[in-house]
């Protein structure tokens with residue numbers, strides 16, 4: 001039996017989950033002041049406006065922090081979750097799974113990553129949902 005928590009979608013976040021299903025990475029943008037925000041909410045913390053839209057983010061960022069959850073091997077072993085600071089706006093931190101060793105080996109603050117996606121059975125009633133799985137960017141040279 002899976003102990004994975006169920007995700008709950010609401011009116012504000014529904015477009016986020018729908019975009020993930022299309023492999024699109026969106027963030028909210030305030031219409032009057034153009035500030036980006038994530039997670040979704042109904043008004044702008046900067047200017048207070050409730051006029052907003054969704055925009056496609058670059059999908060680029062850097063690792064700001066991470067955690068490693070340790071589980072017995074029979075339950076899949078450890079897994080890493082990173083908090084990514086978006087290149088689009090440096091006060092937005094977005095969590096997600098990460099490619100690579102799941103014990104945290106190779107992770108570093110400032111590590112460049114790009115967005116990726118992964119299907120998991122974690123939604124309401126265990127339906128499949130798409131979640132973020134960040135990909136470390138390996139610079140050549």
Ligand SMILES: [Zn+2]
Nearest residue numbers: 030033044047
């Ligand atoms: Zn605003």
